[in-house]
Amino acid sequence: MDSRFWPVRDVLAHLAGRWNVARVVRDLASGEEGRFTGTTVFSPLEDGGDGLLHHESGTFVWRGTPRPAERRLWFLPGDSAGTARVRFADGRPFHDLDLTTGRHVADHPCAADLYRGEFTVQDADHWRTKWRVAGPTKDLVLTTDYTRGG
Numbered sequence: 001m002d003s004r005f006w007p008v009r010d011v012l013a014h015l016a017g018r019w020n021v022a023r024v025v026r027d028l029a030s031g032e033e034g035r036f037t038g039t040t041v042f043s044p045l046e047d048g049g050d051g052l053l054h055h056e057s058g059t060f061v062w063r064g065t066p067r068p069a070e071r072r073l074w075f076l077p078g079d080s081a082g083t084a085r086v087r088f089a090d091g092r093p094f095h096d097l098d099l100t101t102g103r104h105v106a107d108h109p110c111a112a113d114l115y116r117g118e119f120t121v122q123d124a125d126h127w128r129t130k131w132r133v134a135g136p137t138k139d140l141v142l143t144t145d146y147t148r149g150g
Contacts, residue, residue, distance in 0.1 A: 005102025005120055006102045006121045006122060006123050006124070007082075007099070007100055007101055007102045007121075008082055008100065008102060008121055009081060009100070010081040011075070011078070011082055011083060011084045012042075012051065012052055012075060012077065012084060013081075014121075014124075015042045015052060015054075015075060016042050016043075016052060017041070017042060017148065018040075018041050018042075018148070019040045019041075019042070019146040019147065019149055020038075020039055020148075020149040021036065021037065021038050021039060021144060021145070022036070022037055022144070022145045022147075023035065023036035023142060023144040023145075024143050025062075025140060025142050026140065026141045026142075026143075027139065027140055028139040028140065028141065034060060034061055034062035034063075035060070035061050036058055036059070036060045036069060036144075037058050038056060038057050038058015038059060038069070038070075039056070039057060039058060040054060040055065041054075042054055042075065043055070045074065050076065050077050051074055051075055051076035051084075052074070052075040053072060053073075053074060054073040055070070055071075056069075056070055056071050056072075057069070071089075072089040073086055073087065073088060073094065074087040074088075074091075075097070078096065078098070080100070082098060082099055083097060083098045083099075083100070084096070085097075094108055095107070095108050095117065097119060099119065099121055102120065102121040103118070103119065103120050103121070104118070105118050106119070111135075112136050112137065113133055113134065113135030113137055113138045114133070114134055114135055115131055115132075115133050116131065116132045116133075117131045117132075118131075124148070125147060125148035126145070126148075127146045128143065128144065128145050128146065129143075129144045130142070130143045130144075
């Protein structure tokens with residue numbers, strides 16, 4: 001086990017609640033950088049099913065212009081408590097998640113681009129995602145820090 005990461009025994013229980021979010025979006029082709037700040041709330045699914053609704057909302061600033069931004073995902077139970085299946089809000093598969101070691105790498109092909117995400121858990125109140133997006137239409141790195149918030 002890598003001591004830099006904090007193992008998670010139950011992913012859904014760990015994520016449940018409110019998180020403060022800070023994301024940096026770097027366009028590697030142009031060198032431009034944008035920032036998202038806001039919150040993510042993991043709450044029970046509206047239909048009462050097993051899993052969590054991930055609702056992120058906040059402000060994205062790109063080229064000096066702030067815009068409201070939000071997204072919704074479903075985090076559904078995986079094969080064990082330390083795992084989850086992540087779906088887009090319309091039910092399409094996004095990626096699997098296994099945080100039993102505190103670190104996970106997932107791929108998501110999107111048209112001709114490939115999204116490769118690294119998920120790392122630092123402790124009970126801090127985790128990070130880093131997505132590298134590469135392909136003919138995108139060349140990005142998105143780094144998001146989550147801090148448990150009230």
